[in-house]
Amino acid sequence: MDEATVRRHAEHVLREAGVADDRFKEGGEQMLAALARFEGLWPHLQAAWQRMHRTEDEEARRWISDFGYAFIHLLTLRTTPAQRIPYQQAAVAAARALSDSQAEGAHLGNLGNAYRNLGRLEEAIHFYQQALAISREISDRRNEGNWLGNLGNAYAALGWVEKAIGYHEQALAISREIGDRRGEGSDLGNLGIAYKNLGRVEEAIGYHEQALAISREIGDRRGEGSDLGNLGIAYAALGRVEEAIGYHEQALAISREIGDRRGEGNHLVNLGRLYAEIGEPKKGLPLLKASLAIKRETGDRPGEGEALNYLGFAHHRLGNLEE
Known part of the structure; x- marks a missing residue:
């Protein structure tokens, strides 16, 4: 041609x-x-x-x-996070050559997402901060809220939960101000995760239920699956295991329906871990093995470590100490 x-x-x-x-x-x-x-x-x-x-x-x-x-x-x-990095790096360079600040900010933030998914949190924060600065400079409120929320996720992953909550609350205020329902649901879910990590599980469930209602209202199936999975984690923390399993099974079905391999891996590891913890490691083992395969396929290094950890726990519960 x-x-x-x-x-x-x-x-x-x-x-x-x-x-x-x-x-x-x-x-x-x-x-x-x-x-x-x-x-x-x-x-x-x-x-x-x-x-x-x-x-x-x-x-x-x-x-x-x-x-x-x-x-x-x-x-x-x-794509895997590692596969996305060259695309986003090239996009940043192209946006800078075009003097397109809005696009540059979006690509920097997406680079942050890729590095966060690889577990390289300090690098992710560096990119999110650059993206946030650009969004504020050009008065792009939607992306300002987006990068505030992602900064919250990165700080939460580092264990700085109260700092994360501050970012998520700022993001939520912006989403509500501009009428971004998808963003609002995401921010509510992120707040739920943070409060659960502080041990305030009932409050976490309240946030996740609000997020789930929004995901269903706007037809966001991926968000719905994420919210259901988060509810499963919260109910497990309360010891309400049967309800937790029900939420994780719903979440897993949605991830498979829409081809969300990363989500599928997350829900499998949560289900497998639950079965191992309640004394049914034989049920948990195949789920954890399937999760590990998906974590490796999708380049989710932190998730791979989590799956290996729970696989070891399941083998221990079965008495397979050499495993």
Whole structure:
């Protein structure tokens, strides 16, 4: 194909991926069709990225920058964190060359997400802080709230829970101010996780129930699965194991339905751990093994360590001390 045809094709597949991402976010029955459409587009997107990345004119830079966020939800589902880093690094460079501050901030924040998912929390915080500064500089309230929430998640993972709550409360205030229901649900869920980690489990459940109601209201199946899983963790902390298992099973079904492998791995490890803890390690073992395989497949290094830890616990409960 000549260069003009190649570029038209690149623009077409990028635009179609953006449409698929929008339909995926809308939830409902469109989600599976959007996933299937994206699976067909993905090889073409990868080939186009290789071609455009080798070119340094303004049109190619714009394409590379748009690639970094035009279909970020589906890109996150389809790739590992390590695979996303080169795409986001290239997108940051392209946005800077174009003097596009809004896009630069979005790509920096997405780099932060990738590093956080790899467990490299200090690096994630560095990128989130840069993204937050840009969002405030250009008065982008939606992304300001987004990066505040992600900073909260990173600090929570470091064990700085009260600092995390401060960030999540700021994020929640912004989401409500601008009417961002998806963001509001995410912020409520993050607050629930933080309060559970402080041992204030009943308060955590209240936040998770609010988040679940919003996810169902807007048809956010991925968010719904996350909220159900968080409720399962909270009920397990209260010793209400049967309810916890019910929530995790619902969450697992949703993750499998929408092809969310990272979520599937999380729900499997939570179920497997619960079975091991209540004296049914034979039920837990295959779930934990399946979780470990998914953690490795998706490049989730912190999650891999968690799955290995609980696998060891399950083998111990079975008396398999050599395992």
